Amino acid sequence: MFKIFRNIKQLLWFSGERVGDYAELFQLELVLFKQSLVRAMVGCVLLGMCAVLCLAFVSVALLVTFWNTPNRIPVAWGLAGAWFVLAVASGWFTYSLQDVSASFDEFGDVIRRDLRAAKGQA
Secondary structure: OHHHHHHHHHHHHHHHHHHHHHHHHHHHHHHHHHHHHHHHHHHHHHHHHHHHHHHHHHHHHHHHHOOOOOOHHHHHHHHHHHHHHHHHHHHHHHHHOOOOOOOOHHHHHHHHHHHHHHHHHO
């Protein structure tokens, strides 16, 4: 019974000693995560805007090219279908990007390592 209390006391002492290190590491991981998230979001927004503008101008150019031909209606519907497929694909791509499993990996690794070390001391 006393061994359990001694183990708990050692674990609490070890954790209390490391709280400052954990807080500092967590803060650093949070800053890095925020920076990478902001960079990725800005890049995605810029890429999306440029791609939409490019495709819009290509669509207008195709419509103007086929305006006085019998292919005007199929080209217009083809462009509408292509835009729909692009919207569905971009929605699927955006949904697939929602993986945040790599966030705070270092923080978790340090805590696991310290818990193993604390268990080894007990």
